[in-house]
């Protein structure tokens with residue numbers, strides 16, 4: 377069992393607070409992604425879990441043990457970083473075996489583990505090669521194999537795929553997901569790439585300015601963002617927002633249309649994803665400004681009542697800049713946010 381508990385963890389560097397009161401439980405064998413823009417504190421949180429950084433306050437528990445005062449090597453974790461620290465002068469075998477030799481694991485067991493993890497990562501034919509002769513993708517596989525060979529309870533990864541080209545990244549992403557599910561390891565993975573986060577995670581913790589804004593499954597984060605920040609950060613293109621005025625009894629005026637929404641007496645923000653609108657008879661009057669045919673669909677950036685509004689439409693539609701459209705929001709996909717708190721109210 378390797379559940380990870382992060383209790384009221386905060387971290388300051390001098391006067392700067394990098395993490396505020398982080399509380400998070402990562403369940404045994406869960407794949408948790410920490411997602412956020414540069415500087416939001418995700419690496420700092422990972423380093424605190426690893427023991428490479430100490431928290432200013434709070435507690436870290438791994439597998440039922442409080443680990444705050446334990447060095448990284450005694451925490452039952454293995455790490456893979458962006459600059460994966462594969463030693464070029466060692467063979468692939470010796471690179472994968474490195475941590476096991478440090479722990480004085482018997483030779484026969486080292487051989488078994490190296491061969492097993494190398495096969496998992498599809499590098500079993502490279503074991504005799506020097507790592508300096510490998511491609512970036514192959515070196516990355518060696519780094520992951522080395523971490524898995526430790527048979528850790530927990531694997532911590534910080535942007536491990538960021539040095540790879542787009543195609544290799546896609547391949548490695550799928551492989552990593554399969555391998556980690558098979559090895560039953562609890563994983564925490566740091567990235568600023570939302571597609572990577574969506575594809576890998578059991579749950580995503582969306583971080584912003586040193587706080588976790590939402591921790592939920594990828595589809596929940598996408599469909600039911602808990603805060604305006606999440607709605608604007610997840611999804612490419614992001615959600616559309618329009619001001620909404622209450623007209624009484626849960627009815628709202630949005631860009632000249634009347635819609636049903638939550639019971640709330642103050643103005644709200646209406647939000648909808650670009651793919652959750654359809655051309656219809658009734659809805660928002662829109663003027664197309666930019667039309668981008670993206671193959672699978674047509675991305676149309678419009679003006680709706682003075683606000684920018686993006687719609688993802690069927691690629692068979694013909695739309696030209698200047699065309700007038702009527703866009704109907706799909707009622708069950710509408711989200712409402714309170715501008716006072718920036719939180720979702722439905």
Ligand code: ATP
Pocket residue numbers: 389392394412413414415416417418419420421568
């Ligand atoms: P990135 O994706 O760019 O790595 P991040 O979300 O991982 O960003 P962190 O590296 O955790 O962000 O940094 C969070 C904040 O804490 C940043 O503003 C950073 O400048 C600051 N910070 C991190 N380490 C230190 C340090 N050793 N001393 C001072 N400030 C630091």
